[in-house]
Amino acid sequence: QVQLVESGGGLVQPGGSLRLSCAASGFTFSSYAMSWARQTPGKGLEWVSGIYSDGSDTAYADSVKGRFTISRDNAKNTLYLQMNSLKPEDTALYYCAMKRGTIATILGEYDYWGQGTQVTVSS
Numbered sequence: 001q002v003q004l005v006e007s008g009g010g011l012v013q014p015g016g017s018l019r020l021s022c023a024a025s026g027f028t029f030s031s032y033a034m035s036w037a038r039q040t041p042g043k044g045l046e047w048v049s050g051i052y053s054d055g056s057d058t059a060y061a062d063s064v065k066g067r068f069t070i071s072r073d074n075a076k077n078t079l080y081l082q083m084n085s086l087k088p089e090d091t092a093l094y095y096c097a098m099k100r101g102t103i104a105t106i107l108g109e110y111d112y113w114g115q116g117t118q119v120t121v122s123s
Contacts, residue, residue, distance in 0.1 A: 001026050002024075002025075002026040002027050002098075002111075002112045003023075003024070003025045003026050003114075004022055004023070004024055004096050004097070004098065004112060004113065004114035004115075005022065005023045005114055005115070006020060006021065006022050006094060006095065006096055006114045006115065006116055006117040007020070007021050007022075007023070007117055008020040008021050008117060009094060009117030009118045009119045009120075010118075010119070010120070011120045011122065012086055012119070012120070012121055013121070013122070013123050014086060014087060014088060014121055014122075014123055015085060015086065016086050016121070017082070017083060017084045017085075017086065018083045018086065018119060019080060019081070019082050019083070020036070020080065020081040020083065020094055020096075020117060020119070021078055021079070021080055022034070022036075022078065022079040022080075022081075022096030022114060023077065023078055024077045024078065024079065024096075024098070025077060027098070027112075029072075029074055029077040030053055030054065030074040031053055031100070032053055032098040032099060032100060033050060033051065033052050033053055033098070033099050033100070033101060033102060033103050033104070034050065034051055034053075034072060034079045034096060034097070034098050035047060035048070035049060035050035035051070035096070035097050035098075035099075035103065035104070035107075035110065036048040036049050036050075036070060036079075036081045036094060036095065036096055036097075037094070037095050037096075037097060037107055038090075038092035038093065038094045038095070038119075039092055039093045039095070039116070040091065040092045040093075045107055046061065046063075046092075047061060047105045047106075047107055048060070048061050048063075048064055048068065048081070048094070049061065049064060049068055049070040049081065050070065050103035050104070050105070051070045051071070051072055051079070051103065052102065052103060054074070055071065055072050055074070057102075057103065058070050058103075059103050059105070061105075063089075064083075064090075067083065067084050067085045067086075068081060068082065068083050068084070069081070069082040069084075070082075079096050081094070083119070086119075086121045087121060088121045088122060089121075090119060090121050091119060091120050091121050091122070092118075092119060093116040093117070093118050093119075094116060094117050094118075094119055095113050095114050095115075095116045096113070096114045097110035097111075097112065097113045097114070098110060098111055098112050099111050
């Protein structure tokens, strides 16, 4: 069955960095676009970044552009999110999600989701 398992979250000071990973199994990872989304109690679920199946196209929410970098290793069936210059407002539960076709910012278009990894940015 499809599994998406996020890891790499934690507590980091403002200005710090974290690298999230999403290990995929149970499907042909290289055939699917992948995205990261995050959820906070106040703002709900927000799309953060996406990457096309072969890595040839990426997209970012304005709130993270220039600070976050999405990538994937199709040989390892793993998605990554490098997060730099972290801010307190980046504090959230971060999820990875998969869909066929192109990157979508509409989260309802994604077929499967992981369980999330918590990122807390605080001094």
